[in-house]
Structure formats: C-alpha cells, structure tokens
Amino acid sequence: MTAPVRGRPRDPDADRAILQAALDLFIERGVEGSSIEQIAKRAGVGKPTVYRRWGTKEELIAAAMETLVAEEVGWASPEAIETRSPHVLVEAAIDSAAAATAAPHYRALVARVYGSAVSHPELMTVYWDRYILPRRVQATRLLERARELGTVAADTDLDVTIDMMVGAITYRVLQPNPPDVDEMRRYLREVYRQTGLLPAG
Amino acid sequence: MTAPVRGRPRDPDADRAILQAALDLFIERGVEGSSIEQIAKRAGVGKPTVYRRWGTKEELIAAAMETLVAEEVGWASPEAIETRSPHVLVEAAIDSAAAATAAPHYRALVARVYGSAVSHPELMTVYWDRYILPRRVQATRLLERARELGTVAADTDLDVTIDMMVGAITYRVLQPNPPDVDEMRRYLREVYRQTGLLPAG
Incomplete structure (x- = not known):
C-alpha cells in the first residue's frame, strides 16, 4: 500500500477492488493469466484507473500480495x-x-x-x-x-x-x-x- | 528409477530418453504443459512405450525429477x-x-x-x-x-x-x-x- 501516487488523487474503494481482483486472479491463474486488462475488468474499473496507480502488472500483483500477507x-x-x-x-x-x-x-x-x-x-x-x-x-x-x-x-x-x-x-x-x-x-x-x-x- | 516394471522388459535407452523429455518439458511448461503424448513425441517413442513403464504423467515426471536430483x-x-x-x-x-x-x-x-x-x-x-x-x-x-x-x-x-x-x-x-x-x-x-x-x- 506504499506505492507512489501517480497523477490524480486515489479512490480507496477502487484501489481495494483492484487489489482484491489482482490477488484473486493471480492465485487462480498465475502471472501469465493476470493481465492489467483482466484485473481491471474483474474490479469493475477501466484500465486507466489501474495505470494511474500501478505502472506494471508486477507492481500491482506485488501490492496485492502484500495486502494479504501484511494484514493477516x-x-x-x-x-x-x-x-x-x-x-x-x-x-x-x-x-x-x-x-x-x-x-x-x-x-x-x-x-x-x-x-x-x-x-x-x-x-x-x-x-x-x-x-x-x-x-x-x-x-x-x-x-x-x-x-x-x-x-x-x-x-x-x-x-x-x-x-x-x-x-x-x-x-x-x-x-x-x-x-x-x-x-x-x-x-x-x-x-x-x-x-x-x-x-x- | 524404482517404478515397477509394467508388462514387457525395459529398454534402458528408451527409458532414459523418456525421462529426459519429461524433465525438459516439465521445466519448460509445467504439469499442464506436459502430457504423456507430448513427452512420448519429444522422446521419439510411442505412447504405449511410455505407458508400459509409467501409469500416469505424475509418476513419470516424479521419476524424471529424481534422475536430476539423485544423480547430481x-x-x-x-x-x-x-x-x-x-x-x-x-x-x-x-x-x-x-x-x-x-x-x-x-x-x-x-x-x-x-x-x-x-x-x-x-x-x-x-x-x-x-x-x-x-x-x-x-x-x-x-x-x-x-x-x-x-x-x-x-x-x-x-x-x-x-x-x-x-x-x-x-x-x-x-x-x-x-x-x-x-x-x-x-x-x-x-x-x-x-x-x-x-x-x-
């Protein structure tokens, strides 16, 4: 949750949905089955919303993993x-x-x-x-x-x-x-x- | 290398080729990318030759992994x-x-x-x-x-x-x-x- 803010202010609900979608997709399908496009779709947001916060899918998946590990x-x-x-x-x-x-x-x-x-x-x-x-x-x-x-x-x-x-x-x-x-x-x-x-x- | 002999006598050269093909394919593509059919094809043998020695692809891949680990x-x-x-x-x-x-x-x-x-x-x-x-x-x-x-x-x-x-x-x-x-x-x-x-x- 410490990735730098890119561009516009963050929407905490969208962030949470994106991180959860990234975590679920990664667990289900691995790196190769988790594109930014699929993550955005599952989270119900547009791709630009994702890219505003995370530059690559690896950064996003790493942040998503951390929410599970660090919170629990x-x-x-x-x-x-x-x-x-x-x-x-x-x-x-x-x-x-x-x-x-x-x-x-x-x-x-x-x-x-x-x-x-x-x-x-x-x-x-x-x-x-x-x-x-x-x-x-x-x-x-x-x-x-x-x-x-x-x-x-x-x-x-x-x-x-x-x-x-x-x-x-x-x-x-x-x-x-x-x-x-x-x-x-x-x-x-x-x-x-x-x-x-x-x-x- | 301790799997039970199934049916006919073993051909050590064919066995070695099959194990090597299974190891290579598994490393390249994982379990889901390594079918008995693909392993047989890469080893240059027929599927029955593989099935004569190994009942499932998991048994074959496990035996193939062991050749690398146990020999080295x-x-x-x-x-x-x-x-x-x-x-x-x-x-x-x-x-x-x-x-x-x-x-x-x-x-x-x-x-x-x-x-x-x-x-x-x-x-x-x-x-x-x-x-x-x-x-x-x-x-x-x-x-x-x-x-x-x-x-x-x-x-x-x-x-x-x-x-x-x-x-x-x-x-x-x-x-x-x-x-x-x-x-x-x-x-x-x-x-x-x-x-x-x-x-x-």
Missing part, C-alpha cells in the same frame, strides 16, 4: 523490537502467524509466487525489493536482539537464519497434508525455538 | 550414516550439493514443483511418497546421530529441522540474485552449521 500476519513494530524481549514479541505473534499461514489462500499464494520466480522473475524482484527486504531488516534486528541476549549464537549468519524460518514455513505449507492452524502453531513454535527466538523446552 | 546430489549411504561422523559425511557432500543446487535447471525445477503443489497436488504427493520420504528417513538418521553426539539439541523436532534445511536452500535459489556455486557452498555450510551438522566456527 501481526508484525512487531520497530519500536517494540528495540524495547521488548524477542521471546515475548514472537510469542505474541504466534496465533496470528499460524492463522495466516495455515489458510488455503496463503498456500496458493506461496505456490504461485515460487512458481513464477524463474519464469517471470520481475514479480519476485519487485516484491522482494519493495516488501520483503524491509521486513528482513526488521527480522534481522529482532535476531540481533536475541543474539545480544545470548539465545542466538554470536557468529550466526542472520540472513541464512531468516531463510531457514521463512523457507521452512513456506515449504511446509506446500507439502502433502498441509497443517491446520493448531498444527501450524506447534510448527511455528518449534521453528522459532530452533532459531533461538523462543526459549528451549 | 551425492547422498551418504545408510551404512556410512551408521558408522561415520555426521560432520565428515556432510563435509564430503558439500561440493556436489553446491554444484547441484546452484545449477539453473535446479532452480527451474524447484519453481515448477512448488508452483504445481496447490494446482496439481498429485505430482507433489507421488514425488513425496516415492522419493522424498525415503530420503527424509536417511536425513533423520543422520540428525539422530548428530543428536547422539551432542551437536543437535536433545529435544529437537527433526522433521522441522529437515524442513528448515531444505526450505532454506530451495527458498534461496528462488530469490533474486541466486547464488553461484561458491556462494552456495558457503551458504550450505552455514545452513548445516546452524543445524549442528557441521561444527560451529
């Missing part, structure tokens, strides 16, 4: 990361993270994003630069705090740790027999425990 | 796992694992497999049951040995640990700026270090 996963604020215990922050986020990642549309979204990473690399690049990297900065700060407190080892490469957490969760939801929300809560707890973001035992 | 990644034998140090075994496998996972066709294969996990779940199910689960049994034994030796914590859920390793590597190759083989060697080393399969520091 409860991230800790930068201020909270600097002042509160990592264990407390992670514990507080487990329920919403489990609900978000166990949802069928999350699985479908992960499959589409990973599935397009090689055939349509622009989408991953836009999403990565605009939305993932800022979150990785936050996650790195959280892990640095845990490292200061001694629950993460001093010489740990935190970029790899973040990949291990995100990689495990996204891999798990694509496996046969994906977890329900209770199983996902247990799973996340174990992932965070193994990285030192929750206490052992 | 040097897995430790069950006997070696029981008798040698996990650190030594993992160290010995790093170079071939780095070469295999840094290859462009590995990235393309991961994207296709993950991309089809929700839209065509049969492929993931066949591949999982026939090829991944046996390897996870081996990986679990390796981690159990490391746990006995004290480099993996006693209460670790090893299924989650395996997901963190595989998840990190497959996620990393789908990110923008995928690693070359030197960077991948360093990356794998850090993943294995964080799980206790290589010594710290």
Whole structure:
C-alpha cells in the first residue's frame, strides 16, 4: 500500500477492488493469466484507473500480495523490537502467524509466487525489493536482539537464519497434508525455538 | 528409477530418453504443459512405450525429477550414516550439493514443483511418497546421530529441522540474485552449521 501516487488523487474503494481482483486472479491463474486488462475488468474499473496507480502488472500483483500477507500476519513494530524481549514479541505473534499461514489462500499464494520466480522473475524482484527486504531488516534486528541476549549464537549468519524460518514455513505449507492452524502453531513454535527466538523446552 | 516394471522388459535407452523429455518439458511448461503424448513425441517413442513403464504423467515426471536430483546430489549411504561422523559425511557432500543446487535447471525445477503443489497436488504427493520420504528417513538418521553426539539439541523436532534445511536452500535459489556455486557452498555450510551438522566456527 506504499506505492507512489501517480497523477490524480486515489479512490480507496477502487484501489481495494483492484487489489482484491489482482490477488484473486493471480492465485487462480498465475502471472501469465493476470493481465492489467483482466484485473481491471474483474474490479469493475477501466484500465486507466489501474495505470494511474500501478505502472506494471508486477507492481500491482506485488501490492496485492502484500495486502494479504501484511494484514493477516501481526508484525512487531520497530519500536517494540528495540524495547521488548524477542521471546515475548514472537510469542505474541504466534496465533496470528499460524492463522495466516495455515489458510488455503496463503498456500496458493506461496505456490504461485515460487512458481513464477524463474519464469517471470520481475514479480519476485519487485516484491522482494519493495516488501520483503524491509521486513528482513526488521527480522534481522529482532535476531540481533536475541543474539545480544545470548539465545542466538554470536557468529550466526542472520540472513541464512531468516531463510531457514521463512523457507521452512513456506515449504511446509506446500507439502502433502498441509497443517491446520493448531498444527501450524506447534510448527511455528518449534521453528522459532530452533532459531533461538523462543526459549528451549 | 524404482517404478515397477509394467508388462514387457525395459529398454534402458528408451527409458532414459523418456525421462529426459519429461524433465525438459516439465521445466519448460509445467504439469499442464506436459502430457504423456507430448513427452512420448519429444522422446521419439510411442505412447504405449511410455505407458508400459509409467501409469500416469505424475509418476513419470516424479521419476524424471529424481534422475536430476539423485544423480547430481551425492547422498551418504545408510551404512556410512551408521558408522561415520555426521560432520565428515556432510563435509564430503558439500561440493556436489553446491554444484547441484546452484545449477539453473535446479532452480527451474524447484519453481515448477512448488508452483504445481496447490494446482496439481498429485505430482507433489507421488514425488513425496516415492522419493522424498525415503530420503527424509536417511536425513533423520543422520540428525539422530548428530543428536547422539551432542551437536543437535536433545529435544529437537527433526522433521522441522529437515524442513528448515531444505526450505532454506530451495527458498534461496528462488530469490533474486541466486547464488553461484561458491556462494552456495558457503551458504550450505552455514545452513548445516546452524543445524549442528557441521561444527560451529
């Protein structure tokens, strides 16, 4: 939702309809099945309304993905990361993270994003630069705090740790027999425990 | 390569051509773009020759994927796992694992497999049951040995640990700026270090 305003003032209802249409079409049909024209049609707006806000379909789909991920996963604020215990922050986020990642549309979204990473690399690049990297900065700060407190080892490469957490969760939801929300809560707890973001035992 | 022989004796050359055609087509076009008919045509054989060996296209594509993964990644034998140090075994496998996972066709294969996990779940199910689960049994034994030796914590859920390793590597190759083989060697080393399969520091 942080894309620059292009030209005229925004219409929040149209924006919301466009983002929802983009998310639905992308999940149903992938990048190649989601043109700006089809997204505009499904949202009930003209193509110029879409182009006024988003320059390319990759920018639009990335913004649409972010509405699902950012609204449903409860991230800790930068201020909270600097002042509160990592264990407390992670514990507080487990329920919403489990609900978000166990949802069928999350699985479908992960499959589409990973599935397009090689055939349509622009989408991953836009999403990565605009939305993932800022979150990785936050996650790195959280892990640095845990490292200061001694629950993460001093010489740990935190970029790899973040990949291990995100990689495990996204891999798990694509496996046969994906977890329900209770199983996902247990799973996340174990992932965070193994990285030192929750206490052992 | 362990699919049951159906009907007549196998022709190894035809089998190899069929598996290569299936792998290439799947990487190029995904599950929906890879019919048995198209695979047979590209391999220069008749459809009955394919059906004599593989009952469904999912079974065939899973077998084709395995030829790439199993031949290029040097897995430790069950006997070696029981008798040698996990650190030594993992160290010995790093170079071939780095070469295999840094290859462009590995990235393309991961994207296709993950991309089809929700839209065509049969492929993931066949591949999982026939090829991944046996390897996870081996990986679990390796981690159990490391746990006995004290480099993996006693209460670790090893299924989650395996997901963190595989998840990190497959996620990393789908990110923008995928690693070359030197960077991948360093990356794998850090993943294995964080799980206790290589010594710290």
